[in-house]
Amino acid sequence: MNIVYSIKQVSEMLDIPTVTLRAWENRYEAVTPVRTESGYRVYSDENINDLRWLKEQVEEKHMSISQAVLLLKEHKREKRQVHVFSEPPTGSSKEAYSKMSDQIYRTLFQFQAERANGLIDFGFSMYGYDAMFYHVLVPVLIRVGDAWEAGRATVAQEHFMTSLISQRFYQFFHLFPIYPKLPKVLSFCPEGEHHQVGLMLFSLFLRKNGVEVLYLGANTPLDGVLELIGEQHVQLICISTMSVNLVRETDEFVALIAARYPEINFILGGKGYERAEQLRYPDWVMKEPTDKWQEWFERSPYFR
Template identity: 30%
Template sequence: MASILDYSDEPRFNINSVAKLTSMQPVTIRAWERRYQLVVPKRAANGYRLYSERDIAILRWAKRGVEQGYPISTVNSQLKDAIKKNAWPEAVLNDKSTVAVHPARTINRSELVQNFTKALIRHDERMSSDLFADALGSLKLADLFESILIPALVDIGDRWERGEIGVATEHFASQFIQTKIMAIYQSLPLHPSCPKLIIGCAPDELHEIGPMMLAILLRDAGYKVEYLGPDLPLDDLLIYVREEMPKMLILSATMKASAEDMIRFSEKLSGLKPSVAFGFGGAAFILFPDLQLKIDGHYLGPSISESIKKINNLFPLKNK
């Protein structure tokens, strides 16, 4: 998980914006500045305070400590000590129900998956949110995705196919998880000076949770990631890639027809100068493995963790 240090220190936000982003009162923010120098905003030409993304991350982290029962003076001392040791804390996400911390206890993953699945099937948003926050606070992101969220989604999908639940319930579960993980994606630092990766779904592909998870883990690892979403028109995508020239374009396909669309597209992409690497994956390439050899690019493997390893090998990050 990204540390507070990973966030930009460029002053950009006024105090009202910071108050909304942190769910704090402006008077509390000013008090923490004045009494503890928790954050030290810059001043704009008009005299207004301007805060950075790092200031916001610090305030979120301090707020969570206070919510957990620690005095703000203690939280401030912990932060200052950590900074002196160059051991910046991990960042708190912008979903106020979730926080990134080192695992504090062992959880029963099988039991958590069962309870989370049951809550989603009941459309119990509050319980689902509590269980999601519990998992996020106890697991690394990759473990959260591969040992909790994906098994829950698979179970719900199987129940829908067997006629045990309706399409509304399957959509509720998918949308709930998608919304939660998008909040994580948007909370992570952008890494503007690192290798850029563009990620999305092939034409007619609407199943985007998998590629979204990949985008989150790559951004968390330190890459500059741009996630474009589902059902990308390939002709327009080629124009955009030619303009942006990322290090790699990554597309996901669960349907055979969508995967086959990538064959011709990969040939066009390979003609770009300078070259842009093409990565691909998804259920279609597991069900129809012969397609892996027909695409001019890098098959990233059957799992998210394997995809991360292959991308790390292709584009190693400096100082990581």
Template identity: 30%
Template sequence: MYTISQAAARSGVAVALLRAWERRYGVVAPSRTPSGYRLYDDAAIARLRAMRALIDSGWSASQAAEAVATGSADAGVVEPGALEAGGAAGDQALVVAASTYDTAGIETAIDEILARGSYEAVIDDGLLPAVAALGTAWAAGRIDVAAEHLASAAVQRRLAALFDLGGRPRAERSVVVGLPPGCRHEIGTLAFAVALRRRGVDVLYLGPDTPVASWAHAALDGHAVAAVIGVPRRADVGPAREVVAALAASGQRLIVAIGGPAAGAVTDGPARLLPVRVTDAAAALASVLATD
């Protein structure tokens, strides 16, 4: 049995959020000590992990809670064997290396994925699925959240290096790319920034958790002609809408686009919806820039 702080650490769900899920959705029902302190068992930890994984993949909290409560999340998200059945060997190599905190193995797994072909050939069908496999393995309890962070950080460093190697931009006009306030899941958006830079676009990459007001400042001072907001999770939809509204209200002649797994939920406003696949999204925006 685990205290609430121990449950939070093992599940990767903050204490305040854990309490909210418990109160609002009943996703866990802890027992109590004689003094009234909550105690959580391993099954509760597994449910919290499953709900977090679903939300991170774009589900709403209510949808995730229902899936966890009914057990319908098991086959699609937290089944330990699901990944081995359908995933690529490179996906599993990264998970295995992460599970043993093998930093050399992590780097080798990333190298092997990138060696399969050009960046455009491997990012959507190789590297990003391997990152998703890390999240699935964590949700299944096969790796700790620290191992997931270790491998994800290695992928992020590699993408940052590829961004720097993207070459000198061929276009004078810049594009601002980043994530809305509160969003720190940046690998997909950074991967898009790399793909766009490889097309000769001058990308001003703002990174995660960029305040609403800062977007308009960056676009104006950076002489940008477009801004792309990453929306990886349902939780990022509201903040993304605020960024879109702020850019529209800034009075700048600016192409505003949104992309990512949850971008389709940002339905209001003037933003263009980009394809989910990184290479398709970069091609679509480059085409718009060429004709604008």
């Protein structure tokens, strides 16, 4: 027989005020207790375990309740094996990802932020964040970048779409635990480089593996970066550029950093470095494809 508990019993058991339990349910959908015919909440053992876990995240790890709920839901999705990390979709899954990507693109193209966020939330619940990022949202970002360069999308449309999807990426940066023994990473695109999709994905990949990442994003002015490296005790720097024309200028800045902080390592990536005829720092250029990142991470001397 399944045991159920009243809200008062749960409050006393977990030392969580009833008003907090109601707020967690109504505002964040932390748990969904069953309602009796009279409208009273009754909680299952699973609800109790979830609430206890959420309380630990909030009180012991100083996580916000909204972040804790997102992380709990992600853990539940992983247990149900709803998504598979870094595996390309095939068959009906590929068609479903393509259809959702197209719906989100068209919605964002028309500046319908609320509807787009609703579609993205639905996608996360259906497929998990890995599949959504790699197979749905990244194609949207690539598509809007191509449309902007071809003149099919305005600057306003490109900024709006990129900004909204980038915000969804950032939401997950703080959900993963950080392992202090791993090097702190600074991640940015150089000034003049506005394409940050690859860098964003790589930075999120590092965060999932427990690396603390200071993400500065696209078109980062170099003023102040040298000071930031020293102040934040950065040990590894990731720089990405899609433009071959920016490689030489970026390498000059890498040389400045290396001269001032000789112990720092670098990871240089993007199509700019892939297409460059001559590489000043070939040992620092990231050559592994996305599906090999985990293998690279596990054997990399940077993270041992």
